[in-house]
Amino acid sequence: MQTNVNLIESLGPDAAKIVEIRFRPFWEYIEAIRHLGESLCQTTFGASAVGERVQLVIQEALENAVKYSDAGLEEELEITISSSSESIEITIASKPTPEDLERLRAELNWIGGKDPQTAYIEAFKRAADTPGGSARLGLARMRFEGKVELSLDETKDGRIRLSARGAI
Amino acid sequence: MSAISKVMVPKIDGLSMAVDNETRLAIRGTIATREPNQNIGLFFQKLHAEIIAAHLPAFFVDVTELTFVNSSAIRLFIDWAMWLNQMPVTERYRLTFITSRNITWQTTNFSALRSLVGNVVYVEPKEGASA
Numbered sequence: 001m002q003t004n005v006n007l008i009e010s011l012g013p014d015a016a017k018i019v020e021i022r023f024r025p026f027w028e029y030i031e032a033i034r035h036l037g038e039s040l041c042q043t044t045f046g047a048s049a050v051g052e053r054v055q056l057v058i059q060e061a062l063e064n065a066v067k068y069s070d071a072g073l074e075e076e077l078e079i080t081i082s083s084s085s086e087s088i089e090i091t092i093a094s095k096p097t098p099e100d101l102e103r104l105r106a107e108l109n110w111i112g113g114k115d116p117q118t119a120y121i122e123a124f125k126r127a128a129d130t131p132g133g134s135a136r137l138g139l140a141r142m143r144f145e146g147k148v149e150l151s152l153d154e155t156k157d158g159r160i161r162l163s164a165r166g167a168i
Numbered sequence: 169m170s171a172i173s174k175v176m177v178p179k180i181d182g183l184s185m186a187v188d189n190e191t192r193l194a195i196r197g198t199i200a201t202r203e204p205n206q207n208i209g210l211f212f213q214k215l216h217a218e219i220i221a222a223h224l225p226a227f228f229v230d231v232t233e234l235t236f237v238n239s240s241a242i243r244l245f246i247d248w249a250m251w252l253n254q255m256p257v258t259e260r261y262r263l264t265f266i267t268s269r270n271i272t273w274q275t276t277n278f279s280a281l282r283s284l285v286g287n288v289v290y291v292e293p294k295e296g297a298s299a
Contacts, residue, residue, distance in 0.1 A: 027202050059238050124280050128250050137239035145276045
């Protein structure tokens with residue numbers, strides 16, 4: 001794994017980056033990055049609940065990014081975790097396949113109009129109604145269990161940045 | 169020893185599963201593999217079939233030490249509940265998940281599962297275990 005880790009030890013009142021990692025989309029890296037994110041957040045905020053939420057968001061977001069990376073293993077993914085005194089933000093930059101980008105847009109649109117709990121329970125029903133298919137629980141789970149709001153930025157070269165922001 | 173204890177438990181890094189007393193499956197560790205349906209899901213499916221064949225009235229799944237799962241793993245629990253839900257009422261067994269109040273994914277997800285199929289799935293929250 002090629003990593004570029006910038007750890008800012010003292011967080012001021014303004015937003016500051018806690019960590020930034022660039023890596024190839026190997027599934028095996030997800031667990032290591034999840035543990036790192038959880039550990040850094042627990043250390044930074046002194047609250048295991050924040051670390052628990054962060055590891056969930058990292059796992060679900062990176063699973064999607066790795067599964068649907070357009071350029072396969074040649075792609076470079078980037079994850080950042082930043083915080084201010086009141087909020088935390090996790091961003092994942094990747095280049096999905098056009099089909100996945102379409103699915104991602106549709107899913108964000110589907111869950112965006114509902115409150116997080118309702119959206120998650122409806123995602124459960126959808127999974128129950130489609131045995132053998134993809135779970136498609138990840139984004140709704142991030143919102144409900146991770147207590148974050150999701151947004152998507154797209155660039156002309158097909159890269160995207162999925163942001164998950166929530167209160168600390 | 170009944171066929172339930174003979175169902176082959178898959179070996180997965182970071183995860184241990186064991187059937188105790190023919191009526192309880194204990195799952196410990198984490199599930200974050202890419203396609204858990206291909207091993208853990210098949211194991212659950214065989215276990216479910218043997219529970220039916222043995223005419224057990226109840227089965228317990230203890231997840232109090234299952235500290236983290238991805239959404240593909242959550243799907244496994246939804247699938248198990250749906251297999252049961254699709255059976256005739258007279259052939260069903262009572263499926264109870266023993267959970268930890270201290271592990272967030274368990275409180276949120278088993279509550280959601282209950283809202284979906286509360287007629288076949290039961291949850292017994294316990295204190296003590298922690299993430």
